[in-house]
Amino acid sequence: MxxxxxxxxxxxxxxxxxxxxxxxxxxxxxxxxxxxxxxxxxxxxxxxxxxxxxxxxxxxxxxxxxxxxxxxxxxxxxxxxxxxxxxxxxxxxxxxxxxxxTREVATLSQSFLDLASKLVDRSEYVRSFAVHVSHELKSPLTSIRGAAELMRDDDDEQPMTRAERQRFLDNIITDTKRLDLLLARLRELAYAEVPMPAGQINVMELARMLQDRFSGYVITASGEVAVQIALPLEAALVVFGNLAENAFQNGATHLALDVQTDGRSVYVLVSDNGSGILQANRERIFQPFFSTRRQNGGTGMGLEIARTMLASHGADITLHETSGDGTVFRITALRGEL
The missing domain is CATH 1.10.287 (Helix Hairpins)
Structure with missing residues (x-):
């Protein structure tokens, strides 16, 4: 336009x-x-x-x-x-x-520089993201096409065995499921880009909802759990739900939420007892489509969705150093109204 x-x-x-x-x-x-x-x-x-x-x-x-x-x-x-x-x-x-x-022109210039930087960064992000998306979609599409062509060109004189046909069909179904999951993640990411109506929630309520969702695991809350966090319920469930899902898929059995405050800021440490993140991968975990569980259906978009969702509400997420097993994320958000 x-x-x-x-x-x-x-x-x-x-x-x-x-x-x-x-x-x-x-x-x-x-x-x-x-x-x-x-x-x-x-x-x-x-x-x-x-x-x-x-x-x-x-x-x-x-x-x-x-x-x-x-x-x-x-x-x-x-x-x-x-x-x-x-x-x-x-x-x-x-x-x-x-x-x-003048002061006014200086203020206008700074606003202009901030906006220009964001627009240029956004343009580069969209360009890079489009390349990643096309690559991620190309692999399963190529696999589906190859399997379909082999089944179409099946020779009547030397027909496929039932096991071979079943294997190709299973590959097609697996790849279509991966495409469905990728598209669902892309919809979630697009949803995360749109600011939600203002809302707030405390970690005690959030932990209870997560426990209902992941009933086979232990989720605890500590610290200033009654403090209101300036995150709508839907956004909080997406963010913390993605972190919990990643933790449990990587062998964790316990997820702990610890809340601390500092003035208008609220810090939530999200720690688990899973297998942790290799040092070589720590710089890459927030890159779109980076996943250590690709063979098990991982899309590598959960953390990107969480970060985008938090950013739309003035919050942020970082990875903390850990001395032993497990992973610790730190979420910094604004304090809600009393």
């Missing part, structure tokens, strides 16, 4: 307005003096002193107009130039200006 276009018509530049306003203000006393001199037949039109004073006022007015123009229109024109460079894909243009002039 193309961007809406501003209606093209002549508009005065800011510099012209500044000069015109200041010169108009200066012209008022000049016109008054001339008018009074003209109506007073006994007085000369202007004296040398008055003319000199008016000249000084004119020069001061022009100097003031120049300063205003330099400190306002200059940075604004620089921002316009930067916007054009960024629109053409110039990431190097995302850097502070040499001069801002």
């Amino acid at each position: 193309p961007a809406p276009q501003v209606k093209s018509k002549w508009r005065p530049p800011l510099a012209l307005i500044v000069y015109s306003v200041l010169l108009s203000i200066m012209a008022l006393p000049i016109i008054s003096i001339i008018w009074f001199r003209a109506t007073d037949s006994a007085a000369s039109l202007t004296t040398t002193t008055e003319a000199g004073a008016l000249l000084v006022v004119l020069l001061v007015t022009i100097a003031v107009a120049y300063v205003l123009s330099r400190n306002i229109t200059g940075p604004i024109n620089a921002l316009i130039s930067r916007s054009d460079d960024i629109a053409r894909g110039g990431r190097s243009a995302i850097q502070p200006l040499e001069s801002y002039g």
Whole structure:
């Protein structure tokens, strides 16, 4: 969808307005003096002193107009130039200006830089994500196509055995299930991108809901469990549900939620007693589609969905160092209203 276009018509530049306003203000006393001199037949039109004073006022007015123009229109024109460079894909243009002039222009420039950085990062993320998605979908599709072609080209003289046909059918069903799971995860990720209505929940309630969902495991809560966390119920269940599912799929039998607060921030340590994460994989676990359980149906999207969901509510998730077995994640969120 193309961007809406501003209606093209002549508009005065800011510099012209500044000069015109200041010169108009200066012209008022000049016109008054001339008018009074003209109506007073006994007085000369202007004296040398008055003319000199008016000249000084004119020069001061022009100097003031120049300063205003330099400190306002200059940075604004620089921002316009930067916007054009960024629109053409110039990431190097995302850097502070040499001069801002006023506090308001500096604030506007910082907002512009923040927005431009987010847009460029988002564009790169979408490009990388599209490559990952196409790769993840290509593997099962290729497998399904190969199995279907072999079954289609089955030779009547040397037909497949029942076991071979069953194996190909099982492969097709397995790959279609993987495609269904990938598409479901993609829908969850798209859902996570859309901010939910504001809500809040405490860890005591959350632990109880998770225990009902994962009844075969032990889920405990400790610390300031009654503190309200600024996360809607649906978002909290998606985030903590993904963490719990990952933990239990990696051999954990116990998931512990420990809550601490610091002013307006709430920290939730989510720890398990599973097999943990190898040191070589710790830098990659938040990459989309990275999974150590690919052979068992893992999509590698659970943590990406959790992080995206948290980010849409001003929260974050990080991986903590652990001294022994198990995994510890730290979720930082805002404190809810009392």
